[in-house]
Amino acid sequence: EAQVTQNPRYLITVTGKKLTVTCSQNMNHEYMSWYRQDPGLGLRQIYYSMNVEVTDKGDVPEGYKVSRKEKRNFPLILESPSPNQTSLYFCASSLSGVGANVLTFGAGSRLTVL
Amino acid sequence: GDSVTQMEGPVTLSEEAFLTINCTYTATGYPSLFWYVQYPGEGLQLLLKATKADDKGSNKGFEATYRKETTSFHLEKGSVQVSDSAVYFCALRGDYGGSQGNLIFGKGTKLSVKP
Numbered sequence: 001e002a003q004v005t006q007n008p009r010y011l012i013t014v015t016g017k018k019l020t021v022t023c024s025q026n027m028n029h030e031y032m033s034w035y036r037q038d039p040g041l042g043l044r045q046i047y048y049s050m051n052v053e054v055t056d057k058g059d060v061p062e063g064y065k066v067s068r069k070e071k072r073n074f075p076l077i078l079e080s081p082s083p084n085q086t087s088l089y090f091c092a093s094s095l096s097g098v099g100a101n102v103l104t105f106g107a108g109s110r111l112t113v114l
Numbered sequence: 115g116d117s118v119t120q121m122e123g124p125v126t127l128s129e130e131a132f133l134t135i136n137c138t139y140t141a142t143g144y145p146s147l148f149w150y151v152q153y154p155g156e157g158l159q160l161l162l163k164a165t166k167a168d169d170k171g172s173n174k175g176f177e178a179t180y181r182k183e184t185t186s187f188h189l190e191k192g193s194v195q196v197s198d199s200a201v202y203f204c205a206l207r208g209d210y211g212g213s214q215g216n217l218i219f220g221k222g223t224k225l226s227v228k229p
Contacts, residue, residue: 033216042221043158043203058216090157099209100146100165103217105157
């Protein structure tokens with residue numbers, strides 16, 4: 001089944017404890033992206049990747065890192081999480097980063113930072 | 115830069131009522147337009163899309179027409195069901211690469227349909 005898989009789905013952590021949210025897609029998509037969803041703010045893009053080894057900042061990159069060493073994986077790294085990073089996170093991918101290519105979303109990862 | 119504005123929610127309707135969720139956009143060039151839906155506890159999934167002016171996207175009884183003259187892409191359904199309760203996002207994607215090719219979302223409209 002074509003899908004985007006995120007892990008973990010739920011995580012409670014404490015301030016400053018490094019964590020990684022993994023994202024993997026099995027559709028050979030070039031484009032991958034991370035969003036966070038917060039009440040009243042909709043979805044905001046954190047980072048995106050047009051292809052392997054190519055990453056760029058979205059609208060809210062502060063406090064996050066990403067890497068794209070392989071086409072299928074796009075992990076989101078929080079080096080030193082803070083409470084303002086408590087949010088619902090979505091990974092998404094599409095065939096390419098332009099035009100009418102449809103984004104396929106993962107099921108989401110709900111992160112709570114205490 | 116490019117942007118999407120959609121009507122604020124929440125919207126509460128009775129079953130079989132007519133639904134309209136307004137969406138307008140600002141963009142250079144010829145973007146593709148999308149409606150995504152997020153059911154409770156799930157990720158977003160594509161509902162419909164349109165890639166050029168006057169295109170009509172449709173799916174599951176929902177429709178939206180790409181109106182370049184009014185820069186709008188309003189979502190409509192003639193008779194909603196309880197199962198349509200969800201959050202609906204309007205989005206656009208530019209026809210260029212790089213950041214201009216990123217999907218830009220509206221803030222979402224929560225729809226609740228009562229039996």
